[in-house]
Amino acid sequence: MEEKHGMAKVIAIIPGLAFMVFTLYLLRTYVEPWMTTAVVFGQKGWFVQVLHLNYILLAIIAGMLYRNLLWAGKIPGWAEEGFRTTRLFIKSGVMMLGSLYTIQSLAKVGGVAIALIMSFVFGTILFVMYYGRVQKMDRSLIGVMAAACGVCGVSAAIATTPAVRAKPADVALAIATVLGFGIASMFISPFIGHMLHLSDYQFGAWVGTGILNSGQVLATCLAYNPTIAPGTAVAYGEIWNVVRVISIPFVVFFITMWYWRAEAEAEHITLVGIIKDKFPVFIIGFFAMTALSSLGMLGAEGSSTIQLMRTVMSWIFGLGLVGQGAYIDIRELKAAGGAPLKVGLAAGLIKYALALVVVLLFVSKETNF
Amino acid sequence: MKILLALDPSTETMDEAIRLATEKRASLTALFVLDATWNDFTGHDWLSGSGSRADFLEYARDNELTSEADTIAEFRKRCSPDCEIKSSTGRVTDEILRELAREKYELLVMSHPFRRGLEIVRDAAGAILKHANCSVYFVRGNESRSSLNTVNDMPFQTVAN
Numbered sequence: 001m002e003e004k005h006g007m008a009k010v011i012a013i014i015p016g017l018a019f020m021v022f023t024l025y026l027l028r029t030y031v032e033p034w035m036t037t038a039v040v041f042g043q044k045g046w047f048v049q050v051l052h053l054n055y056i057l058l059a060i061i062a063g064m065l066y067r068n069l070l071w072a073g074k075i076p077g078w079a080e081e082g083f084r085t086t087r088l089f090i091k092s093g094v095m096m097l098g099s100l101y102t103i104q105s106l107a108k109v110g111g112v113a114i115a116l117i118m119s120f121v122f123g124t125i126l127f128v129m130y131y132g133r134v135q136k137m138d139r140s141l142i143g144v145m146a147a148a149c150g151v152c153g154v155s156a157a158i159a160t161t162p163a164v165r166a167k168p169a170d171v172a173l174a175i176a177t178v179l180g181f182g183i184a185s186m187f188i189s190p191f192i193g194h195m196l197h198l199s200d201y202q203f204g205a206w207v208g209t210g211i212l213n214s215g216q217v218l219a220t221c222l223a224y225n226p227t228i229a230p231g232t233a234v235a236y237g238e239i240w241n242v243v244r245v246i247s248i249p250f251v252v253f254f255i256t257m258w259y260w261r262a263e264a265e266a267e268h269i270t271l272v273g274i275i276k277d278k279f280p281v282f283i284i285g286f287f288a289m290t291a292l293s294s295l296g297m298l299g300a301e302g303s304s305t306i307q308l309m310r311t312v313m314s315w316i317f318g319l320g321l322v323g324q325g326a327y328i329d330i331r332e333l334k335a336a337g338g339a340p341l342k343v344g345l346a347a348g349l350i351k352y353a354l355a356l357v358v359v360l361l362f363v364s365k366e367t368n369f
Numbered sequence: 370m371k372i373l374l375a376l377d378p379s380t381e382t383m384d385e386a387i388r389l390a391t392e393k394r395a396s397l398t399a400l401f402v403l404d405a406t407w408n409d410f411t412g413h414d415w416l417s418g419s420g421s422r423a424d425f426l427e428y429a430r431d432n433e434l435t436s437e438a439d440t441i442a443e444f445r446k447r448c449s450p451d452c453e454i455k456s457s458t459g460r461v462t463d464e465i466l467r468e469l470a471r472e473k474y475e476l477l478v479m480s481h482p483f484r485r486g487l488e489i490v491r492d493a494a495g496a497i498l499k500h501a502n503c504s505v506y507f508v509r510g511n512e513s514r515s516s517l518n519t520v521n522d523m524p525f526q527t528v529a530n
Binding site: 175 | 409432492
């Protein structure tokens with residue numbers, strides 16, 4: 001497809017973006033309120049009480065329905081550029097989430113987050129390296145799967161692929177596995193959380209550690225509790241998420257060194273070079289917002305500025321998740337198979353279950369956030 | 370008669386297309402499509418820095434170009450000099466259908482599963498069968514993947530439109 005630039009690109013974005021905005025508007029204005037009152041199986045608000053549906057999950061479902069039913073597996077040309085803004089929306093939203101914290105509050109839960117995330121990230125990587133060898137997987141693919149299962153799905157897989165010379169087609173299969181698992185856990189986790197009466201802190205810590213894809217962590221936390229404020233699931237889950245994202249360059253370095261060990265190529269690999277190349281710069285924006293919040297420059301809790309920011313965030317995430325849903329092609333996920341599926345599923349399930357056990361045993365219901 | 374061969378790494382499919390063309394005294398055109406949908410496929414990724422994304426997309430493009438050179442070289446070794454070879458860039462099945470619409474082919478020969486670019490995770494056979502304006506001849510590849518959810522379990526399938 002021809003790459004558009006300047007004004008032509010802006011114009012090309014409008015139809016798809018307008019479609020996403022219209023979808024979210026319908027969901028928030030009509031569908032969600034209707035679901036809270038609709039009587040199904042004799043129960044008022046069954047969709048919300050039993051299925052725990054809210055506009056976040058509806059946004060993802062709508063995107064998936066567009067892609068898989070309405071558009072038969074392919075985002076149409078007129079909407080393509082608009083849907084590509086998904087990344088921009090979610091990244092902007094995550095940066096704005098930085099405003100939910102102060103440096104002091106980050107310091108309080110940051111230690112727990114770093115300890116949990118680092119143990120699980122490197123534990124998963126070592127497990128995949130071991131089990132991948134047992135399954136006789138190609139070393140390149142083991143490297144990609146280790147990054148994908150250890151850190152955050154697609155982003156880590158993409159960051160690692162060129163470094164370990166993996167075949168892009170194999171990477172597509174690895175991504176299909178990781179995303180398939182993540183989508184299932186995105187819909188199941190709120191049920192489990194409600195069933196076990198997890199607090200927002202515990203839920204955020206669990207899914208932030210146990211779910212493989214960062215976009216899905218965000219969506220799952222918002223599905224559990226759509227409120228965006230300090231002390232909610234998304235506020236806690238995002239701390240875990242940010243720690244994980246920061247670890248990407250370190251993980252890429254570790255896996256690259258493992259892949260090239262004892263070869264001349266290893267001498268040219270430096271941590272500084274990888275950090276420079278792979279560090280997700282938007283994280284700086286997240287911490288800049290936290291700094292502004294700590295200095296009181298965004299106003300006190302409850303101020304109109306804060307309220308406005310949170311309303312904007314809820315729309316930004318909603319839009320981003322309609323787009324993210326539209327990138328989920330069920331047929332592509334069904335192509336997952338063979339050793340990557342076995343390794344990915346084993347790593348994903350163990351991580352998901354073990355994270356829940358650790359959270360239940362060691363993470364208190366409440367924290368002085 | 371004109372036959373179009375959709376190229377992927379399968380040498381069995383190349384041989385079968387050449388055999389058919391010889392048998393039917395048909396002209397054979399081979400089409401290699403460079404997959405340009407990697408950017409769209411990585412749409413799930415919104416965390417990587419732009420450096421990571423750009424590196425990956427560049428790496429995927431280089432891989433596509435290497436695959437093009439290797440596949441075409443393999444086909445050249447097998448076919449007669451009068452075979453035509455074409456290349457295009459885009460979504461693989463769209464480009465094949467576009468070529469079918471542009472020239473009046475009577476038969477399309479391709480592998481099943483079709484292992485070109487991201488078609489490895491897609492249903493190329495289904496997409497082609499739905500829209501092809503000529504008969505389609507599938508050659509079962511060596512590395513069949515039972516998890517691929519496509520149209521048939523038979524070794525060959527010919528569909529007349």
